[in-house]
Amino acid sequence: MDREEYLGKCSNMKCQRVDESYVHALQDEVMEVEHLLAEPRNDHASLDGSLDSHTTLNGKDDLELEALDGLLDDVEINDLEGTVGFPGGTCEEYFLDFGFADKFEEVLGSGPFVGSLLQNSSSESHSSGLSGSSIVDGVLESTEVPIAQSECKNDSLDETITYESHGAFRNNPSQPSKVNCRYNISLDIQHLQDLDNNRHLAGGILTCKKEKGPVEKGQPAALREKRFRKPTQRYIEEFSNSRSKEKAPTAGTKTKYLSDSSCDDVLHIRIKAFKKSPSEKSSIENRDVMLPELQVHKGRPKKEKLEYDIESFPLESEDEWLTSKRSRRKDRRKHQKMWTLPEVLKLVEGISEYGVGRWTDIKRFLFSSTSYRTPIDLRDKWRNLLRASSAQKSTREAEQNDELALRPLPFNVVHRVQELAKIHPYPRERGSKKLRVSQAGSSVIAKDSPPLSLSKRNVRRKFT
């Protein structure tokens, strides 16, 4: 990705932040992502865990995080080096976005040093007492990095000051120094040690690997590998469907996050966001139990059931989903049942008895035992019979004998269909739609109206 693209993306995110806050947006993403998960994994407690490209997500198929993951695209060494060039506020906000900058500044002193740390982070060359690598990993793994970077170019200073007023460790019991520590340039080893001891907290917040232990780090290859993955089609659909619904409930998160940017609060918020998703997901799963596919179909699936079927079928993987989709498509005519000769005879008889168009009557009186034949089916079959008979009539003279042998339909049946076709022409074949108006009061109207204006159907039952 080139620079322009990158900047464009950053600016987009900035707008989002101004409107609703990127925190909000991220949480939305979390929940949306959670919807896509067939099962929540224990080791991903929240958004950041999902974002952690180092974490092996297995079947979770992090492709679906592409929207978020795309933001990572530029968190590479080059961009990090570019960060160093930004004014001091850059790096501050860079970390303050995580409620974390104070810690860094305590340890590292000045911004440029942080920059250098970042610069070296991927190579793990900084091996001080501070377990910076894990922290930097967290930073690198966060999608907020590019956001902060972009914003720093414009209004970072103001925001940075705001952030500074809130200590990152205000609520951290092991860090009593709190806000003031930010200005304490001189470091002491004990602080570093504390930080090291509390690293799991930092890691938990930033990456949310609950108990990942010495997590894999410094794997730019893995990072890049993920970047090239495209969002799955399912993700796109789900994303577009659920986007509007999810946004409202999480409004106001930004306020909390910005004003109480302590680690605990951040963690709390994120866990809260996470907790919300499983319930929503379970509701989806519950609905799936009623999928029509799993039901014994004694009739045809209704229309609404089909819509259900297509839209709400969360599957673990894209492959499974596609396969299911394919099979569903193939099952479109699953209920098809071939018409037998007795059925055809019965249909012809019914038509001669009740007339063309009285499909429900025919169904009711002659096909009441065969539940799989709907009035629509009767009509369709009749339509096909007419077509077949007319086709056969055209070629009958030439190859009558052969036809009799080849045709699945006996000639007498065909003949009868043709007779009926003459008497009860299929609507629309002869006469216009308007002629069907008199269908209801046919017997009465037939007497009074001129014959030409009537549909032939109105003379049904004449030839019983």
Next chain:
DNA sequence: GTTAGGG
């Protein structure tokens, strides 16, 4: 709710 018409 039923039917015609198109897919």
Next chain:
DNA sequence: CCCTAAC
């Protein structure tokens, strides 16, 4: 066989 518009 399915879907939809028209009735």
